[in-house]
Amino acid sequence: MQPAAASYFDGLTATRHVVIVSPSRDLRGVWLQGPSLGTQGVIWPLDRLRLLPGQAGEMTLTMVADTDDEAPRDPARLVISDPGMMDFVRATAPGLAKVDTRRGTYGRLALRLTGAIAAIGLILFVLLPRLSDQLANNLSPEREVAFGDAVVEQVALTLGNVGSSEIVCTAPAGEAALETLRQQLIAGQDLRYDLRLRVFDHEMVNAFAAPGGQVIILRGLLDEAGSPAELAGVLAHEMGHVQARDPTRLAFRSAGSAGILSLLLGDASGGFVIALLGDHLLSAAYTRDAEAAADAFAHRLLTETGIGTAGLASFFNRIDKIDGNLPDYLSTHPSSGNRAEQARAADQGAANPVLTDAEWQSLQRICG
Amino acid sequence: MTFSTSRTTRVSYTGERGPIFRLAFSTGLLALITLGIYRFWGKTRLRRYIWGSTRLDGDAFEYTGTGLEKFLGFLVSVVILAVYLAVVQLVLFALGLRFIVNPRTEAEVLAQLVLIYATFFAVLPLIFYAGYRARRYKLARTRFRGIRFGMIHGAGGYVWRAILLLVVSILTLGLLTPLMTFRLEKYLTDRMFYGDARFVQGGSWTRLYRSMKHIFIGLGLLVLAAVAGAVLATVAHAALAAPVAILLGVVGYVWLIVGMIYFRVHGFAYLTRNKRLGPEIGFDAAPRTGTVIGQYLLGGLMVAIIVGVVAAILGGISFVLFENRLVSGAEPPLALIIAGVVAYLVLLIFAGALTMALITQPVLAHFTSTLTITNLEALSKIRQRQHDKGADAEGFADALDIGGAF
Numbered sequence: 001m002q003p004a005a006a007s008y009f010d011g012l013t014a015t016r017h018v019v020i021v022s023p024s025r026d027l028r029g030v031w032l033q034g035p036s037l038g039t040q041g042v043i044w045p046l047d048r049l050r051l052l053p054g055q056a057g058e059m060t061l062t063m064v065a066d067t068d069d070e071a072p073r074d075p076a077r078l079v080i081s082d083p084g085m086m087d088f089v090r091a092t093a094p095g096l097a098k099v100d101t102r103r104g105t106y107g108r109l110a111l112r113l114t115g116a117i118a119a120i121g122l123i124l125f126v127l128l129p130r131l132s133d134q135l136a137n138n139l140s141p142e143r144e145v146a147f148g149d150a151v152v153e154q155v156a157l158t159l160g161n162v163g164s165s166e167i168v169c170t171a172p173a174g175e176a177a178l179e180t181l182r183q184q185l186i187a188g189q190d191l192r193y194d195l196r197l198r199v200f201d202h203e204m205v206n207a208f209a210a211p212g213g214q215v216i217i218l219r220g221l222l223d224e225a226g227s228p229a230e231l232a233g234v235l236a237h238e239m240g241h242v243q244a245r246d247p248t249r250l251a252f253r254s255a256g257s258a259g260i261l262s263l264l265l266g267d268a269s270g271g272f273v274i275a276l277l278g279d280h281l282l283s284a285a286y287t288r289d290a291e292a293a294a295d296a297f298a299h300r301l302l303t304e305t306g307i308g309t310a311g312l313a314s315f316f317n318r319i320d321k322i323d324g325n326l327p328d329y330l331s332t333h334p335s336s337g338n339r340a341e342q343a344r345a346a347d348q349g350a351a352n353p354v355l356t357d358a359e360w361q362s363l364q365r366i367c368g
Numbered sequence: 369m370t371f372s373t374s375r376t377t378r379v380s381y382t383g384e385r386g387p388i389f390r391l392a393f394s395t396g397l398l399a400l401i402t403l404g405i406y407r408f409w410g411k412t413r414l415r416r417y418i419w420g421s422t423r424l425d426g427d428a429f430e431y432t433g434t435g436l437e438k439f440l441g442f443l444v445s446v447v448i449l450a451v452y453l454a455v456v457q458l459v460l461f462a463l464g465l466r467f468i469v470n471p472r473t474e475a476e477v478l479a480q481l482v483l484i485y486a487t488f489f490a491v492l493p494l495i496f497y498a499g500y501r502a503r504r505y506k507l508a509r510t511r512f513r514g515i516r517f518g519m520i521h522g523a524g525g526y527v528w529r530a531i532l533l534l535v536v537s538i539l540t541l542g543l544l545t546p547l548m549t550f551r552l553e554k555y556l557t558d559r560m561f562y563g564d565a566r567f568v569q570g571g572s573w574t575r576l577y578r579s580m581k582h583i584f585i586g587l588g589l590l591v592l593a594a595v596a597g598a599v600l601a602t603v604a605h606a607a608l609a610a611p612v613a614i615l616l617g618v619v620g621y622v623w624l625i626v627g628m629i630y631f632r633v634h635g636f637a638y639l640t641r642n643k644r645l646g647p648e649i650g651f652d653a654a655p656r657t658g659t660v661i662g663q664y665l666l667g668g669l670m671v672a673i674i675v676g677v678v679a680a681i682l683g684g685i686s687f688v689l690f691e692n693r694l695v696s697g698a699e700p701p702l703a704l705i706i707a708g709v710v711a712y713l714v715l716l717i718f719a720g721a722l723t724m725a726l727i728t729q730p731v732l733a734h735f736t737s738t739l740t741i742t743n744l745e746a747l748s749k750i751r752q753r754q755h756d757k758g759a760d761a762e763g764f765a766d767a768l769d770i771g772g773a774f
Contacts, residue, residue: 007427009514014563015748016427016513053413054420054428055382068755070434070509075752077514079427101436109440116443123450131455 004082008032008042011075021078021085023092030089032078044078049093050100052077059086064100072100132252136245141193141212144248148212151251152198155216159202169199169219174366177359181228184354185235187305192243197235201367205319207234209241211248222364226318228354229311231363233343236301236312240294246286295339299346306352309343316340376652377744381733383421389725391417396717400710408442408766409435414774418729419510422736425744433509433761441763449494449767456490489531491768496530497523498764500556507560508756515563518753522559529555546576546635553639562645563750571642579634582627589620630657640739648746654738660731667727675719682711728774 003022010017019034024043033041044063050073052060058081065074080086090096139147156167182197193213205220215238217231225231241247286294302309316339355363395410412435419431504519511517533548550573557569597613600606633655640653690704 011514012752013748014513014515014750052430053416060428060430070432070437070755075511075514075516077430105436109436112440112443116447119447120450123447123454127451128454135459 001088002084004080004085006032006082006085007079008034008037009077009079011077019078021080021082023088027092030078046089046093047095049089049096050098051093051096057081059089061089064095064098072102129253133249136249136252139248144245145193145212147251148210148214148247151247152210152214152216155208155210156200159200159204159218167200167202169201169367171362171366171368173362174199174364177355177363178366180355180359181232181235181363184305184307185232185239185301189301189305191239192245195239195242199366207238209238209247211245211251213242215239215242219367222366224318225315227311227314228360228363229307230315230318231311232307232354233298233302233309233312233315236298236307237294239301240297241286241290243297244290244293246290246294250286295342299343303346307354308352309346311354313340313343316343375744376740376742377425379736379739379741380423381421381736382423383418383729383733385725385729388414388417388729389721392721392724393718396721397714400713400717405439406435408438411435411774412438414724415506418732418774424512424741427513430511431509432511433505437761438763438766441761442766443763445760445763446767449764452494453491460486460490492531492534493527494764495768496527498762498768499530500526501760502762502765503556504756505760505762512562513747514752515750516753516755518561518756519556520559520561522555526552526555546580547573549573549635550576550639557639557643561753563753565646565649565750568644569639569642570644571638576635576638579631579638580627582630583624584627586620586622586624586627589616589623593617593620626657626661629661633657633660636735646746646750648743650742652740652742653735654740655735656738659734663730663734664727667723667730670726671719671722674722675715678718679715682715686711724774 001023003020006019006021008017008019009015015036017032017034017036019032019037019041022031022033023029024031028047029043029045030049031041031043044061048063048065050062050064052062054060058079061078061080062076063074064072066072067074069075080089159167178197178199182195186195191213196214197217198214199217199219199222202218203220203223204218205224206218207215207221209215215235217235221231221234225234298312299309301307302312320340391414395406395413398406399410412431412433415431415433419429422429500523504523507517507519530548530552533544533551537543537545537548550569550571554569557567560567593613593616596616597609600609600612634657637653637655640651643651645651686708
């Protein structure tokens, strides 16, 4: 093995030592000799040599050592570019490509990973819901109504391709029928908000509650509902959500989690948040308890107003038979059949007709 | 003191298109497969390549950061950010509910604006903080001739200075931008070290105005366009008004854009020429704006053509394969949709790797290879510095996505 010239950096100063590298006498190391390294020179044991990633045509070597560096490596460096010497090192140094990790690295990784997941989970599922419920409950009714208007506007923008005014259905006869229906739904009820009903021209079979007493009916629901009583049943269910302030709380919850998302994604304005809220309301992922409470509210309201729960029951039966394009709150529940039975069981006494046939037809044609 | 007799040494960049493209593309694919987790290791490998391709006096720079420490730093930073951002966002949301939605009076419009900016300013300190920490981490993981670079603590002081200077710059309609650029760079530079030798930023902020001259010319042309349009429209030559105003406007706009690039390039050169390392080592930089713009235009054109051709070929293949299905109008099966999304993401990664090889690296190569060091021999007196843990290992910068190209 011919000795070869190389560059050696001692890790203490930025001096470049020009050295001659050769195998050590016992052949268990490389021996570095040069004018600046004293008479003895420096010996690097072959088994401690590590290759640093670098460019073709040269080799940057270091030694594994117990330092406080980012990797357990000696700060000194040896750069060889002599092909013969590079071949010698490659052939004799056993651990060139070895990755050295400190004891306890994987434990630390596992700990941090668990910690991070737990913390994010805690924020998303405990801290944010608490905080947002608190804020939602302290919201004044006027603000809630204004907020609901903005959310509904956003939903209108999402659903319609053009401006928000285009999607609202306003045929006068239909609006009159809707008002008749509204009067029956609120008759004798002590409601937290002034109930407002509107129809949007969209084929989705859905109705949703917005913060501040608004319930939006999508035209698909009017097409699908078999009778005014079925529609009234669904509306009573949504009124249950309104009364319990479910949409407001949901909006606040998603605002908090959307805050994390939107800011991490680099959207600092509130636009994304409001857009996401609209989407959330459409898919209305309320908890099962909230749904059950809204059902119970609907049963009581339908009974008290004399509309009767038979309509709601038959609507549940109907959506059991169709599939696809259904709102989550209707389709993801374990069995609509069960809810239909509960609705029927809550029925006490005969139902009054909600709308006349003529009124029902004008309502169904409210979108023209 | 004069340094006329001292030797100057040019920095060189030896990276090539092929290796960096393969590296960027393969690490991008691995990041996709691991749902983004590999990006910390990918970034590490990319930096190792770029640092290793940068040479001074025959010796390569070395990047010693690790993917694992970046990942660990990210885990901590993301939790802190999540708490901060979630709470700030929620409180601002509750405060602004009346204004953010449907402002009805002028006062409400104003309140809405204030709140939107409040959200922005709530993140701003974090962005500056992350910026300082990222530079400190990069330096702490850079070595030359076995000696560490480094940066001392100071992110807190940087944050309030940066915000103050930004506000001043905005209030003066950008006229005091050189003050901000210079003071912030000086704050950073004066805290940087190579071994035990400290970097110092000299010069003065007023000298940066010379780098802004083309911005002023561009703005002047835009003003001239407006004035000329208005004047010509009122006097007899009404027919001339629109074409003259449009022509001046377009020229002024292009001039302004080029002027901004000129400011970046020449501002960098000025600041570099006035940096010193220790008492003896100086720097000179001579990047050319024309070269940089040419590299962006040519590289951008090449990326666009290659990505366009590849996308067309992929589109053609999928059309031939799935023609029947597409024509029949039936709902595509889920597997096909997923395949489409994956193909799209892979195409994005492909375009990103091309950008790295054809734009980012050439520009970087131009900046490094026009950099010279004076009196390099003085390096031999510089001694090693302590290891810096790097704390969050730029986890904040990563979580806020302000890492830049590499």
